[in-house]
Amino acid sequence: MAPPTRGAAGPDARASGLALFTDRYELAMLQGYHETGHDPLATFDLYFRSLPTDRGYVVAAGLEQALDYVLTLSFDDEELAFLDSLGFSESFLEFLAAFEFTGEIRAVPEGTVVFPDEPLVEVTAPISQAQLFETLLLNQVGYQSLVATKAARMRDTVDRLGDGQALVDFGSRRAHGTDAGLKAVRAAYIGGFDATSNVEAGWRFDVPTAGTMAHSWVQSFPTEREAFEAFLDVYGEDSVLLVDTYDTVGGARTAASVAAERELDIEGVRLDSGDLVGLSKTVSEIVDCGIFVSSGMDEYSIESFLNGGGVATGFGPGTALVTSEDAPTLNMVYKLVAVEQDGDLVPSMKLSPGKATYPWQKSVRRVERDGRFHRDVLALRDEAGRGDEQLRVVVEDGEWVGESPSLATCRERTLGQLTRLPARFRALRRPASYQVRPSDGLQEMTGALREELERQYLRDE
Amino acid sequence: MAPPTRGAAGPDARASGLALFTDRYELAMLQGYHETGHDPLATFDLYFRSLPTDRGYVVAAGLEQALDYVLTLSFDDEELAFLDSLGFSESFLEFLAAFEFTGEIRAVPEGTVVFPDEPLVEVTAPISQAQLFETLLLNQVGYQSLVATKAARMRDTVDRLGDGQALVDFGSRRAHGTDAGLKAVRAAYIGGFDATSNVEAGWRFDVPTAGTMAHSWVQSFPTEREAFEAFLDVYGEDSVLLVDTYDTVGGARTAASVAAERELDIEGVRLDSGDLVGLSKTVSEIVDCGIFVSSGMDEYSIESFLNGGGVATGFGPGTALVTSEDAPTLNMVYKLVAVEQDGDLVPSMKLSPGKATYPWQKSVRRVERDGRFHRDVLALRDEAGRGDEQLRVVVEDGEWVGESPSLATCRERTLGQLTRLPARFRALRRPASYQVRPSDGLQEMTGALREELERQYLRDE
Structure with missing residues (x-):
């Protein structure tokens, strides 16, 4: 008996009404972009800010469901009628009725071991598309990553x-x-x-x-x-x-x-x-x-x-x-890192205390030494440097172009990577902190942009 | 725009395949009951064993979805074909194809403030029916109760x-x-x-x-x-x-x-x-x-x-x-408390260390003093005593006979009850322990049954 078609009859299927599984502010912003005609190209990074207590790494999981959702999302008549009842405009509802993702997505392969600030998924599209997926991407990737990580810790303990x-x-x-x-x-x-x-x-x-x-x-x-x-x-x-x-x-x-x-x-x-x-x-x-x-x-x-x-x-x-009981939440976010201005994509960041972001499209490079993970480098996309790139283009012009590995392949990837992660990062309590080094290019860009924004917004303080 | 019909297109609907949202052992036991012709009437209690850290009470929630599920569960052809592929017998699959709940359910009204050992739901039916619902009842009622409780603590703090x-x-x-x-x-x-x-x-x-x-x-x-x-x-x-x-x-x-x-x-x-x-x-x-x-x-x-x-x-x-972050789990269980033997329903319990159960169908009585909750009494069903009965019959012979309160009514119930729960039980940290007293009848029955089981099973120790 084969498993049902991916998503065919599951909580991910349209029958569950996932087009409206979104925060109202996403739709409010989308309508705003639509009504004002301000719809720049934008890049969003999905990443977590910090490791939960006693976690030395996270296993990226849930990407398949999340990306499926991006590629298949559509609004049906009932959903549009409900939005109408909330006061959304007719022309915006027409826009939603024709909604289709046309952008680019890069992602790490499912089962990859990841660290803070590293994009697991990067979405580039007109902001009126890319913004909409925030809620469900976080919901799906955040939870599965927590559980995959908890499971890996148990498997690792049994192996040890x-x-x-x-x-x-x-x-x-x-x-x-x-x-x-x-x-x-x-x-x-x-x-x-x-x-x-x-x-x-x-x-x-x-x-x-x-x-x-x-x-x-x-x-x-x-x-x-x-x-x-x-x-x-x-x-x-x-x-x-x-x-x-x-x-x-x-x-x-x-x-x-x-x-x-x-x-x-x-x-x-x-x-x-x-x-x-x-x-x-x-x-x-x-x-x-x-x-x-x-x-x-x-x-x-x-x-x-x-x-x-x-x-x-x-x-x-x-x-x-x-429940990932000792760490039931992962501080995962979906943040704007680049936006079109005067026809060009330019870096973007916010300064909110404790919640500042790294701008621009990234490269996540893993540097090995003696066959084991030595450190990661968080660089600008296409910046030259050592290490193996972890992000792959999986969607181009709205079409899936990535691989579709089996769950068994993802599992092998995770277990294989964990054997290459030195034991001190896999300790169950107070693991060592694996180094994720911002590249020179990323540091320079971040510093320059921060300075510019501070000049622009903190004059009075 | 009216909300969709209850469960019509949601994760609770048949489209989500919830008949198989069950632990394999439930189906294994059901097949066992079916094949051996041993299908006694049984009563199961849904309750939690202890309060999570820093919780003085729990708000019972999720009952509507859970009971909907009991009354509408059915197996479709695809699901039966999958069970066939797992080796379940043809005659058992025929039994499942005709599955229908015919029993009795008692429950506390949704939004009721509840305490450890008190049944939120009690299911009485042939064991080949009652057993099946364990997984999903716990999943739904446990989670919603955690969140309703967390929310009530925030509302209470704002009110204070x-x-x-x-x-x-x-x-x-x-x-x-x-x-x-x-x-x-x-x-x-x-x-x-x-x-x-x-x-x-x-x-x-x-x-x-x-x-x-x-x-x-x-x-x-x-x-x-x-x-x-x-x-x-x-x-x-x-x-x-x-x-x-x-x-x-x-x-x-x-x-x-x-x-x-x-x-x-x-x-x-x-x-x-x-x-x-x-x-x-x-x-x-x-x-x-x-x-x-x-x-x-x-x-x-x-x-x-x-x-x-x-x-x-x-x-x-x-x-x-x-996530009910500081208390992401509730120790909720679904336990056999009575079973038919030689034509009569008799009390049942287990002795597992730290996990022993109270036998028999219960009465949950709330005793007030000066208009405030004073203590609860956990008694035998129909045992005489003071206090207001919290459990109501909501399903008889497989048919819904209870009320169907609106969500607003449930909310009023919760907020109203919380004003009657003295502040020391609502403290955010180390709340006082509200008394749930086993009645004389329950204590006598528990003691006698424990003695009998120990005589039968602990002779050698």
């Missing part, structure tokens, strides 16, 4: 201390809404997860699905033994039995006994509460199958579990993964 | 220290996906917000929309003055001018000057960076219009701002609201 344990996302129930539940699966897979419990996401993104049983299964039978027997009747050796409903060690003994009576090599047991390290050691002496651990798992608890000698063949992180 | 400032949600860009962006608007409105920037959500939930301008508008013109003039050309007195692109005080002077030249009483200016308290005081001496403040706003920064003498007519919280 573990024994190839499987990582399965159990978080749909605690995700912030349905779209997050689905997109978290995709992002976690890019970050190195192996499977998900969410059936719809498994289908949509072609990610393997997995599942065991809940306590309610066990409780619904007169005894735990009968519950296990009934499950084996249906699922045989594929069974993973949840053993902590009444007493984990007793439950493990019952699981082992029921499997032995039937001469079945069952897939595993699941532990979901209590002292997981101690219990897993005891249970591993009792059962001869996989041990799946699923209570409050994240990179920190996986680290403690493995350092403590816990025994497991798989982990089921949920809440902490899909 | 402010001057009726407007609260407008600006968070769509930082929400975890599109569904969160939309549902946050609904939940924030219930919690006491006045408007949203999200156009689609405004339409769908009939919440007022609002918006100003971005820095890019200002940057796109040769000068800030020209940018303000162009905006006034289009929006006249409705304009809210963003004044911090280059220099807040200078921007405010320019805004005042441009408005004065045209003799326009503009709606306001917006501050988005810097020392907001100091700047707002200075700006209030310069302009004669509203002052809208929007950088990093949450209940804590609103409190500091107002305590510091900041001057504002409105706040635009975003990130912190829609």
